[in-house]
Amino acid sequence: MTSLSQITSRPQLVYLVFGAQTYHQEAVFSIASALAKAGATTDRPFDIQVFSDNPEPYRDLPVRVRPIDADMRREWSGPHHYHFRCKHVVARLVLEEAEKAILIDTDTFFLDGPMKLFERVQPDTLLCNAFQIRYADCKETVLYTALAKTLAERNLADDQMRLVNSGVIGLTRNNAPILDTSIALMDEFFPMTPGAITLEEFCLGVAAYRSLKIDQCADLIHHYWSRKPVFRAKVLAWIRKHRHDPLGAGAMHDTENVSPKLPRPATWQRLMYKTATLVVPQPQRQFVREVLYGCCEHPNEFDRACSPVWWEKAFSNAEHRLKKPIAPAQLRQWLDHWAVRRLLGRRRTAIYQHLVQMQTPR
Template sequence: MSLASQRPQLVYLVFGAPTYHQEAQFSIASALTNLRKTPGEAIDIQVFSDDPEPYRHLPVTVHTLDAETRTQWNQPHGYHFRSKHVVLRQVLEQHELALLIDTDTFFHRSPIELFRRIAPGTLLCNAIGGHYGDDPKAPLYEALATVLRSRDLADDQMPLLNSGVMGLHCSDAALLDRSIAYMDEFYLQAKGAYTLEEFCLAVAAYRSMKVNECPDLIHHYWSRKQLFRAKIQAWLRKHGDAPLSPEAMADIPHVNAKLPRPPALQRMLYKTVSLALPEQQRQFLRELLYGCYAYPNEFDRACGSAWWDKALENVQARLGRTLTREQLMSWLQQPALRLALGKQHPSVQQHLLLKLQD
């Protein structure tokens, strides 16, 4: 095999809603900002995307994907996560080291540090979780444990992986052939399980590969997405036209992995104030107040409406039903809640009523 480049390849697969492109833009900018921590080192960034426009200000190679190609990559079952493995397999045909990273990530350290955890015989993933047998009631255990055990492919001790990062040396590209084959074979038995892709990666790597992880090097915000997306959108509003300017790079560390919550003393005060409300409404008020707090970090302040959205989603989940407009209005008009929200009450009310309509 003739390798086109010895530089490590950082790879993104991005298509669909603008939100995913926004995530990718910030992830790339954070990678390049942190790359400065390893002077003299270089990487190439490849973006496989249905829209090249969001990346026009970034030093990346964009491979424009049409719907037909993506459909082909997802066959035979239309499982769209299959394409992650197809893309990484293709890149490894031309490059020695490649790492595919999900868009909902940003870097704490230089991306070079991730590539230093990849070597022949080693798979880099985002994180190593528990063991396959930890939850015998899990859908993928009930569906596949017997067949995997009978073929000696996996047992209860197999570690489960998070594939928000997948990094390999080209000599191990066949691992992806195996994971793709397992996805195709087990998709119907697994009833198209959302996590089948990373599960099949774990099966393919079990006993044959050393596995490294990297949660200390990146933040993968698969949880609490609304809050982190709000931070990133605020950064893009400020720096989207010049994402690698000194000012933009200086702001990258302020879009941090910390959840924007008021200090402990303030939270205790909110908890006390909420006692004036019926029990089922107390957490709702506290989360609304989290969104009203005047955070010193401008990107945390940008999470206000995301906290309000989360408050509504959480209370409806706890109740097991959607609030009607009338019910929500009756909650928002309670004197204790109005007093607690103060001058922000009209903004909160308007936002939540619009959210309820969506």
């Protein structure tokens, strides 16, 4: 038990990062964006903690790394080994030591200063990333079919409850017990809801419903849980450019250039692509149009870094339409069409090589 004299009044920004390198890259950029938005000061009014199985990516960042290992994760994931449960355990641990804390997912970056985020963490309030649909709107899901009756009987939730996105979890210390409730609900409901990967944030919403005000912060944080490959490409380009000096002036400036905007061609370009591909045989026409989305010469270097993602998505969509894999020979035939050769120019070879390499088992 933490004594009152050891409880810090400084707000805590908390990350939980383990596993693949991608998650660490996301976290590093998210932290860099927070520091950039906080401004050029060595006297920040908040602290950053990173619970991680790998301290190396954070060695050049002004953060407190709290090492975790497989045994800790196993304990935190509970009786059903549900790894999203760890988020609530970590938030609970930090709130034993701090008056205010925000646990934030790695696939985020800041659109405004972190202190504006902390200002929304108020007494008797849960700060989440965003409101989602009402419970009544997901009657076809296992979270409804398996749990609605139980929740109603126990007066825990009804059809009017708003589901929340837990990319951000912000609470004051006095409201930390809500996490004990959400953890208990996860442990109880996990066996009843097979395949419900959003059980964690669902239980958070249930725990807060009728007991806390719920606020959101999508205007302050971009959470790229959808279209993740596009934004991961932007983040990776930033990492590659600034990995040796992630706090330098250039790195801080470039966090602004990694925007929440999806890098798509302008409307006139899309219309041009549609017209130009009318001479392409129908089976590959849509594929070529989508590939062209990745050939747009965006002025922003981080938007240009997304080109391979568009090519991969075009290829995946084509296989889905055909309901079968596309062999390299068929791909080459598609790209060798005279109109496609003219449209893609020198990029045609790079596109072919990238898509073939993508299919090669590693």
